[in-house]
Amino acid sequence: MTATLSERGTHRELREHVAALHAELTRYGLVTWTAGNVSGRVPGEELFVIKGSGVSYDELTWEGITVCDLDGNVVDGVKAPSSDTAAHAYVYRNRPDVGGQVHTHSPYAAAWAARGEAIPCVLTAMADEFGGPIPVGPFALIGDDSIGQGVVATLQDSRSPAVLMQNHGVFTIGRDPKAAVKAAVMTEDVARTVHLSRQLGEPIPIAQADIDSLYARYQNVYGQR
Amino acid sequence: MTATLSERGTHRELREHVAALHAELTRYGLVTWTAGNVSGRVPGEELFVIKGSGVSYDELTWEGITVCDLDGNVVDGVKAPSSDTAAHAYVYRNRPDVGGQVHTHSPYAAAWAARGEAIPCVLTAMADEFGGPIPVGPFALIGDDSIGQGVVATLQDSRSPAVLMQNHGVFTIGRDPKAAVKAAVMTEDVARTVHLSRQLGEPIPIAQADIDSLYARYQNVYGQR
Amino acid sequence: MTATLSERGTHRELREHVAALHAELTRYGLVTWTAGNVSGRVPGEELFVIKGSGVSYDELTWEGITVCDLDGNVVDGVKAPSSDTAAHAYVYRNRPDVGGQVHTHSPYAAAWAARGEAIPCVLTAMADEFGGPIPVGPFALIGDDSIGQGVVATLQDSRSPAVLMQNHGVFTIGRDPKAAVKAAVMTEDVARTVHLSRQLGEPIPIAQADIDSLYARYQNVYGQR
């Protein structure tokens, strides 16, 4: 899928931004060694930028981010793009509203994914960000559109910006790369708290009307306008 | 509830102090992304200062702290105040002894909160700081006085400076902001240790007379006079 | 127990060494806020040095370390000594071989202590350092010799340099302060690993002869001669 690598240095600002966002993945312990990646759609072009495959987080600058077209072919860059590029490309092709994506194997979320179990919405912070449970997508092998199809199909009936791909890990979407990073960070946060809560009993469910109310408020009122 | 934002730069020393105290929330892993907040009453005035809504911890200076009156209206500042401002305001109105408050979703404490389960007092450090169990407050939606009412009602019959709001997280009070921060830090610490202890059996209760003795000593003898 | 505080600046080298050793407690997450302390016997004098009560780890220099006699009376320093000073003093009086002590509430170890359960020796690293299980001492209130008596009585029949005081935390001893710090660090390390192992089944016991062999070798061969 990847073409010849060569650097023209296009889209440098977005590549710097996406490179810098990876620091949130390491800060919150979502990634180990070189696993995990952030991508971002190039506004107004049929392109996106994504982390190079196996590039170390310590050495990640804009040159470690590769520009691809929406079929996952390399357009600019010196690094072969992430082995998850096909999945990101599929999501960008099929979800024009998505401007950023993140993939991690963050431990608590991957633990739910290994059981193929959705994370129930038992925290107000989870109602805020996810508007309900974090759903599970199918087992899918890397290498073709299977993972991307699973992500898109699972998220289309959900308010959640995150999906737990079975036996695999987390894929998140957002209107831009930072929103997708926030969703990945919050996914691990709630995966951990609900895990801990379940270890000693059953968390109390939150009524659907309250989840709806929290979600509506958070999406519209939180933060600076 | 918030009025027009504009900066006159009043109460700068307290705002710097409250901004700096947030570093303890990140140091101890009590907060994720922009969630969580510290507030402090302005001594001798019907005002308090509180973190701006959605402001990043990396960028938090005194300008990220907003001055509010005790109804939660903005009096000075360029950031819309925390979405938890109404809760803090209610507590300051109804507890004149409270000079500082903290709110977090720290993971072990929130795990107890999601089950609606008080943390039993089975550690001498918990007897020292909390004087008994950490109680659970009601489920309450954000947006009006419900959370503040739940905090005040739950803490009025308790020595504990912390309450676990059901399905939500931790609210702590103190004579000043630093004391409330310490209570938030210690809440997560004991929430974790008691959680771990319970995972493999039942912790041994501490007799009430011993709890009373430890609490009295710690409140009066510990630290520098 | 503490006399008038005033600084003559004696024993500065040992106080700097003991102050610096506290950085290992924060590095390994053994302490929260100002809890925990290291002490060291002054060689050839009836004195020891110990952390000041409630002194912040960020601000801990030699001036935060106070010199006491073996009854716990302050001899030199500007900080009231740790509220655990009586326990340390008792141990120094009754164990002339002890040159350093550490006290923490490190979470996994305190979780075992809250159940009053000794940590079984199921790891070769534990056989190396502790020569068997880490024993549990009695519940004892702070304020007199009770804790010190419990530490000395429990450790006299054990190879372990660490004791879990019931519902409280960890006390460790060593030939010098650094050895006691190492014991405190290793206590939490093995408390955690054995906790994790027990969560999913029963760890395999190590035969006593193998424990003896590992302990003898580690005490005599490990490290630089």
Place this chain on the structure above:
Amino acid sequence: MTATLSERGTHRELREHVAALHAELTRYGLVTWTAGNVSGRVPGEELFVIKGSGVSYDELTWEGITVCDLDGNVVDGVKAPSSDTAAHAYVYRNRPDVGGQVHTHSPYAAAWAARGEAIPCVLTAMADEFGGPIPVGPFALIGDDSIGQGVVATLQDSRSPAVLMQNHGVFTIGRDPKAAVKAAVMTEDVARTVHLSRQLGEPIPIAQADIDSLYARYQNVYGQR
């Protein structure tokens, strides 16, 4: 086994590289105090380099790395080599394809080792790196070839570059020291995620054909060519 220590400063580049790689062990929390070690074969010579016994990670430079022959005798260096030197030497003698080794007591992996339980392959990341379960080797005492024999025997029928030695910890191999370090990092990562997953139920197995496919792809396609 160790001969007279003296420094000629040979193989300095490899010793610097191996010294630096230990930073990954501390970064990922795989080691406590001075435990754990990395070694690397000297290409084209019957030698390897390994961490000195009990050397602090803070002070680890090339001078803390000792050069040994394949019987574990010191050839160059001022530090007595790791007490695990005999195990490393045995593996280098019997596995000419191995260019680097790592030993840790990383907590989640050691928890599986204490139960003598292999880690099942229920994560795609585990299929990628390990090609199946991480196997358990026998209980073996330090001091002769027992540990090395256990490592070699257990790994010869496995794709896994890691073995959990019963009641002990992790030994990993790689074509070079960095590959062995990566295997040690990933061992703890998957040990933790599978542990967490098992705490709340049973992870879903991955079909052998899918494991084979993932392993083949990762070994051949991932990263930069």
